[in-house]
């Protein structure tokens with residue numbers, strides 16, 4: 001029978017099907033961090049069970065970590081306690097631990113691919129919903145709860161009903177200044193935050209085929225924001241080129257065997273999806289969100305839609321706009337921006353800093369904007385320096401912070417103050433997501449850069465001077 | 472951790488008629504710093520429930536003494552956002568045993584089932600009826616009957632059936648969890664692991 005890419009990877013990992021229940025799914029790679037793992041380890045302890053395959057789990061500290069002065073002890077006792085718990089649990093159970101200060105430390109979804117832990121055709125889980133990022137490699141990757149973290153630690157399996165399948169096709173040439181983030185925000189704005197709930201998405205079409213791995217990761221990362229369990233893109237030469245030779249990638253004979261498997265990972269021509277959607281890539285503009293969920297996004301030159309055209313019902317819509325201090329019909333262009341945040345597992349990779357730099361080069365940071373540039377990992381940090389981006393950024397009045405999740409969820413000190421407006425390259429604009437009372441506008445690194453040098457929401461296309469340099 | 476058994480729950484309900492209630496509202500990230508599963512109920516809906524100076528916000532349902540009960544009735548797309556199981560823990564720890572909505576986000580629903588909170592998905596029309604019934608009488612009772620898979624507005628007798636997989640239903644009725652099951656098939660898992668492509 002014809003199969004989709006998703007079917008192939010899923011079916012390969014089903015240990016057992018339960019009549020009238022979920023599938024028992026084997027997990028190849030498990031990523032853990034300090035926030036959602038401690039209670040899972042407590043569970044193991046109280047049941048007196050071991051970690052079945054410690055070599056399949058990797059621990060990194062990211063959610064809670066400070067992004068300055070990482071060489072100093074962490075001040076917040078609760079955060080410090082979680083970091084300590086991750087370390088001692090990892091040591092006790094023989095799990096690789098990349099804690100704060102470790103050279104491999106970084107955001108879990110950034111370091112996983114960088115070190116080749118992420119592989120095409122693998123099943124990957126983590127107690128973080130943006131695990132969907134790894135789908136960019138043709139892996140089945142999704143976020144799980146702490147009970148499931150305990151399941152994976154103890155048996156390397158979780159129990160999940162097989163989701164339905166959706167394919168989203170985007171073809172055509174993307175316009176100037178339109179990045180993978182814009183493609184994703186556009187799709188979410190079309191589907192709403194619940195439009196893909198119950199589905200696993202495959203992205204197809206030349207827009208994704210032409211994307212770099214970094215771009216594909218940005219797109220797959222945001223799959224969860226339309227409710228999808230995850231999203232994936234069939235591996236191709238771009239994928240294989242990226243994966244080859246990384247520290248944890250298969251080597252020698254194992255690589256040949258893996259390669260043969262990777263080549264099988266595509267949807268059969270006549271395979272059927274439960275739902276299929278197609279969009280025209282050339283119609284997508286640079287996007288920005290105006291509300292309090294990622295589905296409330298629009299082209300940057302548009303006006304805030306009225307309630308009649310918005311998802312979520314009039315009361316919810318009014319609450320959302322009230323929180324943001326915006327009104328129906330407003331233009332976003334020219335709105336005051338107090339903070340700019342570039343980072344997170346959505347847009348904290350090297351390409352994102354290249355894009356940001358391409359706009360701010362030769363300009364200067366606006367005086368009354370606070371800008372946090374937070375690389376996703378030490379590798380990204382090093383690339384920024386090696387490529388000379390840091391010099392350009394410094395020249396333009398910016399500084400670079402140290403890797404971590406930072407203001408994406410504001411568990412550390414990087415909090416946007418109440419009432420302040422932030423243009424953020426992260427993934428969620430929920431009420432208070434970036435700090436109690438914070439107001440978030442999600443956008444691409446280009447839009448973030450345009451805001452950083454002008455102090456207001458600005459269409460980055462008006463600032464693009466050197467098109468060749470643009471990523 | 473095995474959890475409480477769930478059979479028939481008869482209770483008043485707390486109405487929260489807002490759509491897209493996300494996990495950052497259920498439990499804001501700054502309250503995720505514990506290394507044990509205790510006390511999360513105090514911070515359920517923290518920023519909707521309390522002012523920055525920690526005084527309760529009078530207009531929020533959880534602070535309105537006329538509403539109480541073990542059932543939380545939410546708007547469409549309840550629990551969207553992060554995978555934090557802490558959101559379900561907070562719901563449980565506050566004292567809810569059942570959440571009713573016309574539509575749930577996937578991960579939140581899963582997390583609830585894994586800790587013994589029953590997610591009951593009803594039609595938008597029935598959700599509307601529940602909201603209306605509570606508005607008319609905050610003491611109105613709902614019966615959630617897991618063996619029969621029904622939810623009933625006791626005053627009017629109006630009822631609807633809901634879906635749950637036979638496996639999860641059995642777990643909820645008996646207070647079993649998935650880890651018990653997975654442990655029991657460990658040899659099969661270890662055998663399976665020998666034949667993986669990667």
Ligand code: SF4
Nearest residue numbers: 130344345405408409
């Ligand atoms: S950057 Fe944000 S979304 Fe990504 S792993 Fe960290 S907290 Fe989660």
